[in-house]
Amino acid sequence: MSRMHNPPHPGEVLREWIPEEMTVTQAAEALHVARVTLSKILNGNAGISAEMSLRLAKWLGTSPDLWMGLQSQYDLWQATSVTKLPKIIPLKQAA
Numbered sequence: 001m002s003r004m005h006n007p008p009h010p011g012e013v014l015r016e017w018i019p020e021e022m023t024v025t026q027a028a029e030a031l032h033v034a035r036v037t038l039s040k041i042l043n044g045n046a047g048i049s050a051e052m053s054l055r056l057a058k059w060l061g062t063s064p065d066l067w068m069g070l071q072s073q074y075d076l077w078q079a080t081s082v083t084k085l086p087k088i089i090p091l092k093q094a095a
Contacts, residue, residue, distance in 0.1 A: 007077050009044040010070040017060050031055045047071050 018027050028038040033055070040046035048056070053067035 006081075007070070007073040009074055010048045010067060011041040011044050011046075013070055014048075014056070014067075015042055031059055047075070 024039050024042065025035050028035040031038065031052075033052070037046070041048060041052070048067045048071045050064070050068065053064040053071075056062065056067050057064040
């Protein structure tokens with residue numbers, strides 16, 4: 001299994017997709033979401049939901065899986081870097 005290296009927040013990636021001349025307000029209007037909702041994502045203060053991944057996919061011509069995958073990678077990295085799990089004994093499967 002390959003180790004991930006601190007993946008970017010999906011909002012950082014999304015910033016690269018939005019044209020420079022487009023404001024956050026214009027992008028939010030195109031996605032039919034509140035400006036504050038999009039701003040939170042772009043600033044890394046909120047994650048991308050399944051619904052938002054569908055909106056982004058339709059708007060940007062991508063797959064919703066792209067956005068959900070970015071969010072999952074980010075969430076897993078955050079969980080493994082800040083969470084100390086208790087000692088968990090693996091479940092033994094019946095033969």
